[in-house]
Amino acid sequence: xxxxxxxxxxxxxxxxxxxxxxxxxxxxxxxxxxxxxxxxxxxxxxxxxxxxxxxxxxxxxxxxxxxxxxxxxxxxxxxxxxxxxxxxxxxxxxxxxxxxxxxxxxxxxxxxxxxxxxxxxxxxxxxxxxxxxxxxxxxxxxxxxxxxxxxxxxxxxxxxxxxxxxxxxxxxxxxxxxxxxxxxxxxxxxxxxxxxxxxxxxxxxxxxxxxxxxxxxxxxxxxxxxxxxxxxxxxxxxxxxxxxxxxxxxxxxxxxxxxxxxxxxxx
Numbered sequence: 326x327x328x329x330x331x332x333x334x335x336x337x338x339x340x341x342x343x344x345x346x347x348x349x350x351x352x353x354x355x356x357x358x359x360x361x362x363x364x365x366x367x368x369x370x371x372x373x374x375x376x377x378x379x380x381x382x383x384x385x386x387x388x389x390x391x392x393x394x395x396x397x398x399x400x401x402x403x404x405x406x407x408x409x410x411x412x413x414x415x416x417x418x419x420x421x422x423x424x425x426x427x428x429x430x431x432x433x434x435x436x437x438x439x440x441x442x443x444x445x446x447x448x449x450x451x452x453x454x455x456x457x458x459x460x461x462x463x464x465x466x467x468x469x470x471x472x473x474x475x476x477x478x479x480x481x482x483x484x485x486x487x488x489x490x491x492x493x494x495x496x497x498x499x500x501x502x503x504x505x506x507x508x509x510x511x512x513x514x515x516x517x518x519x520x521x522x523x524x525x526x527x528x529x530x531x532x533x534x535x536x537x538x539x540x541x542x543x544x545x546x547x548x549x550x551x552x553x554x555x556x557x558x559x560x561x562x563x564x565x566x567x568x569x570x571x572x573x574x575x576x577x578x579x580x581x582x583x584x585x586x587x588x589x590x591x592x
Contacts (some may be wrong), residue, residue, distance in 0.1 A: 332589060333398040339585030340394030344386035347577040351569050352378050356439040358558030358565035362531040363440060377438035380446045385431030393424035393477070394581070405499075410489075414482030421477035425469050430462040432469065436534040465533040468543055472526035476519050483515035484578075502586050505579035520567035523561035527566060 330566075353374040360374075421454040434449050436442075441451035453461035491497065491507045502512075529546050540546050550558045 333395045335585045335588035336398035337391045337395035338580040339389045340382030340390035342584050343430040343577040343580035347573040348386045354477035358562040359377040362528045380572035381431045387427045389424050389428035396420040399498040414478040417481035418474045420477035421473045429466045468530040476523045478517040480515050482542040508582045509575040512578035513571045516570035524563045526557035
């Protein structure tokens with residue numbers, strides 16, 4: 326295995342491991358955010374917040390973060406070699422496309438489960454396939470792309486900028502390990518900013534996947550929300566979303582860096 330492929334594989338495994346841990350820890354909080362984004366708010370006991378945890382994490386977090394970091398590592402290495410750091414946000418946005426698409430089915434399943442539309446994964450699959458066919462598993466895929474592409478670009482852009490500043494403040498070279506504290510602080514800052522900026526599209530995404538509206542058009546759903554609920558509807562669950570991303574990032578980045586560095590022998 327060549328050095329570049331080894332680096333990409335290590336980054337992918339680090340991303341997958343970090344995604345599983347972070348998403349598992351914050352699964353219930355994210356579920357509560359999803360439920361807060363519906364109108365009226367979905368009913369159900371606290372146990373529903375954990376519904377579908379294992380299958381959706383397995384089908385979502387692992388392939389999403391694994392594929393993203395594999396692709397991003399390849400592109401990032403080349404850009405840094407050519408001293409094109411400014412293009413990293415655009416590279417992240419491009420790498421978010423395959424990562425987003427592979428994770429849409431898990432996103433659809435989770436929203437249906439935690440909103441109480443279906444009692445378990447088997448029923449969810451059955452209902453989706455009988456009512457909408459295989460296309461139902463990719464409901465709202467366009468919303469995911471519109472949301473995740475800028476999200477990835479902005480988040481990675483902020484993160485890399487904070488990392489650069491952290492290295493400068495602490496006298497670290499670009500080849501030295503960032504450290505768990507630095508990774509956590511930089512992740513929190515970038516996560517909160519992205520949580521607020523992408524909340525409107527996240528709300529629209531939830532409405533579409535929950536079949537809370539007959540339309541699958543981002544613009545039509547957005548216009549309907551604005552007309553019937555006002556602008557604040559686009560920021561339903563923003564506090565929980567920001568909390569999830571902030572805490573999740575403080576968990577995610579140290580693990581991702583730690584695993585990838587260990588596999589690369591840069592401990």
